[in-house]
Amino acid sequence: MSNLTPATASFIDNLTLSDGTIRDATGRYLTEPRGRWTGQGIVLAPATTAEVAHIVKSCNDAKVGIVPYSGGTGLVGGQLMHDGPVPVVLSLERMNAIRANYPSENVLIAEAGCILADVQTAAADVNRLFPLSLASEGSARIGGLLSTNAGGVNVLRYGNARALCLGLEVVRPDGTIWHGLTRLRKDNTGYDLRDLMIGAEGTLGIITAAALKMVPQPANIGAAFMAVRSPSAALDLLAMAGAHFGDGLSAFELIHRQGVDFMSETGVDVRMPFAEQPNWSVLIDVGLPKGLSPDEALTDLFASAFAEDLVTDGVIAQSDAQRDALWAVRENIPEGNRRIGSISSHDISVPLSHIPDFIAQGMRALAEIGDFRINCFGHLGDGNLHYNVFPTAGKSRADYDHVREAVKTCVHDLCDSFGGSVSAEHGIGRLKVSDLEKYSDPVKLAMMRSVKTALDPVGIMNPGAVLR
Incomplete structure (x- = not known):
């Protein structure tokens, strides 16, 4: 002392x-x-x-x-x-x-x-x-x-x-x-x-x-992974899910392939829902009253979304164990991130309708600073993205110390320009x-x-x- x-x-x-x-x-x-x-x-x-x-x-x-x-x-x-x-x-x-x-x-x-x-x-x-x-x-x-x-x-x-x-x-x-x-x-x-x-x-x-x-x-709970064509399609699916489930829609998580690749690269032991992981997917969780089947409701949602060309594939949990396995993918994304080591991590939120444009413009803006891998994932249902920037394969985050501040400023300036927040939930x-x-x-x-x-x-x- x-x-x-x-x-x-x-x-x-x-x-x-x-x-x-x-x-x-x-x-x-x-x-x-x-x-x-x-x-x-x-x-x-x-x-x-x-x-x-x-x-x-x-x-x-x-x-x-x-x-x-x-x-x-x-x-x-x-x-x-x-x-x-x-x-x-x-x-x-x-x-x-x-x-x-x-x-x-x-x-x-x-x-x-x-x-x-x-x-x-x-x-x-x-x-x-x-x-x-x-x-x-x-x-x-x-x-x-x-x-x-x-x-x-x-x-x-x-x-x-x-x-x-x-x-x-x-x-x-x-x-x-x-x-x-x-x-x-x-x-x-x-x-x-x-x-x-x-x-x-x-x-x-x-x-x-x-x-x-x-x-x-909730009397009946269920979950599904659905492959979506783009972040814009994910937003349309969110609106459709809200119409299907109302207050029964508990979670709607956006997942980019990069997060899944990080888990595979670093040996995080998680069973992936798709044989070929799509670029973008969503994890949907529902809790419904007695007498309503989550399996049937999620199947109906998938059929409607497929007809609208929003989704290309889907996996619907048939048991609590399968639901837990789907959630394990989302819950282990941060562990894969940690093992890679981010250059700069960002807890941001933007108005829902601006999310697709933010994601597209963010990739272009960061490309002007350097070559990075971007893992964009998070709580799409409430507009909160974890937009994290990582080294390219074979490099460490220490190799990017000279651009870390520029990366953070780039992401936060863009977020602010969309009327967003640079601290959505972490404080x-x-x-x-x-x-x-x-x-x-x-x-x-x-x-x-x-x-x-x-x-x-x-x-x-x-x-x-x-x-x-």
């Missing part, structure tokens, strides 16, 4: 918790999934909201920064502070209880350290569904998911994390506790502080618990602070800074994240 500032050292010396949970800040607390960032800090792991409040108040009094740490799965550096005065890394991992479950209300109360998969299990135990679902659900925690307003594969039907939360318990920067764990679905008593905290990435307070919405389990963190400043409305930024100053006047909450 020799690198601590005097303020932090004095703070640690005077801090007392029920079991002295001061941990070495090593390993997972100081790294992030892509390996581009490392952090610093002293890790504290409180077990109760009262302990969180004690830590936060002590930090505020000593002017010591706090970096909230959830599951560590964030991709924009929000959980790491790599320079400046050494902060306290506040981990909520010990606050992992399901405090209450109200199946008749479709609500459960979960502490911020609950792993998403455990919340899904708690809902399933009472024959309900907590529909937030993403690749890191085995390690991502509720506090971080709400703080980044996480998305995932079911946003099309159920919305982002924000739409799945009714109330919050939050420790404010001065150490006071906002007891906002309401289970009400209608409450117009003043400003919506819940929505202010969700998506704030720990810069306005520490979420310690949440009242989360559950939904009934701003520290990686995209300059992007937020470049592409946001100045009035929006001024309002955000006013809120930050009002709620965190000392500036201890996740300093350097989102705003600087």
Whole structure:
């Protein structure tokens, strides 16, 4: 701990918790999934909201920064502070209880350290569904998911994390506790502080618990892979699927052949749905009421789409195991990407009707910078693309260090020109602070800074994240 500032050292010396949970800040607390960032800090792991409040108040009094740490799965550096005065890394991992479950209300109360998969299990135990679902659900925690307003594969039907939360318990920067764990679905008593905290990435307070919405389990679920002629055809198929299934359409994922080729190239063990992988395909997932057959409904959709020349081939799951196998293709695309190593990864969204033009113009614009492999995939149903740029075969991402910034600027400028967002679901963190400043409305930024100053006047909450 020799690198601590005097303020932090004095703070640690005077801090007392029920079991002295001061941990070495090593390993997972100081790294992030892509390996581009490392952090610093002293890790504290409180077990109760009262302990969180004690830590936060002590930090505020000593002017010591706090970096909230959830599951560590964030991709924009929000959980790491790599320079400046050494902060306290506040981990909520010990606050992992399901405090209450109200199946008749479709609500459960979960502490911020609950792993998403455990919340899904708690809902399933009472024959309900907590529909937030993403690749890191085995390690991502509720506090971080709400703080980044996480998305995932079911946003099309159920919305982002924000739409799945009714109330919050939050420790404010001065150490006071906002007891906002309401289970009400209608409450117009003043400003919506819940929505202010969700998506704030720990810069306005520490979420310690949440009242989360559950939904009934769909009676019948099904999935299909369909080969489409182009991104434009995929959009037409999305509209057709919406007409066929209505609210029963749960997910609609766009997949480019490059992602499948990466899995084959790097030995990711996944069974591919087609003998000859098409350039573009979509994964469709549905959840239908009792008495409706997903198999028949998806077959009808394929027949209609084939007649309109939108699709050329299809595979429809005939069992839960086959559905899982189809989803395994989509869920392992990020692993293939990781093994290749991207030059620059982009979490973007553009208006749905502009997606085909964005994809075509992006390829042409990047070709003017250099020779790349592009893996464009993601949640077409809500306009969120993961548009990632990779080295050509035989080269590494280090060979492209000199053009990485140009690649990112090219993609983000094009996204902005289409009226899109350069952060669809991953947040701003520290990686995209300059992007937020470049592409946001100045009035929006001024309002955000006013809120930050009002709620965190000392500036201890996740300093350097989102705003600087």
